[in-house]
């Protein structure tokens with residue numbers, strides 16, 4: 001096969017998918033090379049969109065910019081793909097102590113976090129929860145069904161772009177002539193998630209992956225909840241009587257194997273949130289592409305300007321992805337400025 005393309009995107013997780021959509025919207029020719037390697041992050045991601053860092057009731061980084069953009073863009077993609085994968089709902093954050101409740105009350109009366117905290121409850125709201133101290137209602141928030149979004153996008157990308165189900169082979173890359181195998185390209189953009197660790201051109205960047213485990217549980221006495229629940233861990237509904245509970249954060253063993261520690265941790269936190277019986281059905285595991293400074297890794301290679309990276313979305317890919325994709329595509333196609341905080345130039349020596 002001999003052909004040419006504007007962009008080769010390596011990896012069709014959330015990052016590669018958003019990037020492919022945007023480049024196609026800009027009428028660019030795109031070739032996606034992806035294989036689903038074990039422990040990919042997007043395949044298991046809960047997809048929660050939460051504007052508030054719940055531990056101390058602070059606004060998430062750049063949330064005023066990212067959140068409205070993300071909601072509007074996913075809605076636009078739902079229309080384009082004739083599918084539904086975004087659900088807006090509130091998060092009910094249970095207070096863990098009186099001190100914790102006080103922190104939230106003070107923050108909400110003194111800061112503009114109140115934009116996202118639309119009510120503070122001082123007593124229990126649900127009989128199935130250990131929420132005697134009440135909780136806060138966070139809105140707008142919600143959830144992207146990431147797996148559904150990726151699957152439906154793959155069908156679209158197979159039609160509107162070229163899609164190779166293959167592992168990218170660095171030994172077939174001829175950088176002097178801009179040729180990969182027999183395909184000539186303008187730029188290659190790597191969206192490999194935590195597998196960036198194996199990328200010889202970008203593994204100098206400070207990725208610090210985090211393994212995450214989640215439980216799928218069956219609760220026979222609870223058919224549905226219309227909110228996302230949060231108390232150290234979070235719980236969301238998957239289907240009637242079935243819920244996803246997560247997550248752990250471990251900086252070792254980057255594989256898709258559940259651990260005794262992870263399951264025990266999630267069980268103890270769930271026991272601290274629920275006052276009813278549940279049964280564990282499954283354990284899901286993935287590795288997040290987290291970074292040392294908690295900011296994404298985006299931009300051109302320091303020497304090879306035909307290589308770029310779009311990665312490092314950590315545990316916030318769903319809300320940060322759409323705005324940063326647009327910013328990056330405008331940088332690539334219109335020469336606009338890349339957001340400094342995410343530009344990999346910050347690691348130049």
Ligand SMILES: Cc1cc2nc3c(=O)[nH]c(=O)nc-3n(C[C@H](O)[C@H](O)[C@H](O)COP(=O)(O)OP(=O)(O)OC[C@H]3O[C@@H](n4cnc5c(N)ncnc54)[C@H](O)[C@@H]3O)c2cc1C
Pocket residue numbers: 010011012013014015016033034035036037038039040041042043044045046047048049166167168169191192193194195211212213214246247285286287288289310311312313314315316317318319
């Ligand atoms: C347990 C857990 C819960 C999470 N919950 C949330 C949440 O609630 N909200 C949120 O916003 N985020 C959440 N995340 C994080 C979210 O998953 C990430 O931010 C995002 O999905 C990262 O996407 P990515 O495309 O960068 O990486 P990935 O999803 O890992 O995708 C990379 C893709 O590239 C492929 N690939 C890699 N190397 C090659 C190669 N050489 N050749 C071909 N293909 C290759 C991989 O196989 C994979 O398909 C969670 C993550 C985990 C693990």
